Amino acid sequence: MRCPRCAHLDDRVVDSREVERGGAIRRRRECLDCGFRFTTFERLGDAVLVVEKRSGLREPFDREKVAAGVRAACKNRPVAKDRLVALVDAVEEHVRRSGPEITSQQLGVAVLEQLREIDEVAYLRFASVYKGFVDAGDFAREAGLLTKQTAPKARSTRHAIASGPGDALGAQ
Incomplete structure (x- = not known):
């Protein structure tokens, strides 16, 4: 020295x-x-994490940018702030495990996977920006995919509970 x-x-x-x-x-x-x-x-110096944008431009991973996007998606939703912090922590950990460079597409998918577990409306809001929805049909398609991915068991359970002993599901 x-x-x-x-x-x-x-x-x-x-x-x-x-x-x-x-x-x-x-x-x-x-x-x-x-x-x-x-x-x-x-x-110990933190390794610089790089995000490659769709345009090919590379920029440092910005945790606050991810947090701002998640906060916007969860605005006026019943999601606790500590859940948002945990979500951003999980996304950042995913980015670190992925290596020194990640694409913006991979980053967006990581955020969507976390949001799907927390709030479906927030998921759709984030997906609408991330995937560039242009009309209500895009929302409907994504909501349909979300329903198929997250609730097939819940829907059949709700149906069975709503069925009485004398209806088609209850009759044998």
Whole structure:
């Protein structure tokens, strides 16, 4: 490490200790040329996550941009803020596990998968922007797909519960 006083490159570590709950190491150093003591901190650098847009443009992953999109989709919906934070955490973890680069399409699918579990209306809102819906038919098709993917058992259960002992489902 270069001495801040004389710019000499040789030093020795006098003291080392963990700080920031183990997130960094504080080192006290002494220059071997002039004897000046100085402090350095070592932190693990986060790998830069890159999102490749449809246009081919690459930009750093922006957690806040994902959170803003999810908040907009969930606006006026009964979704707790801690659920939104957990959703964004899960998406970010997915991005990190995917490697240093992910496409915007993969990112959008990851958000949609998480939203599907939380709120169907929020899912449709996000899908409408992400998939570029142009008319009500697009909403209807996506809602139909959503219903098929998430509730086939629930629908048959509701039907069976609504059926009485004398109707077609109850009669044997």
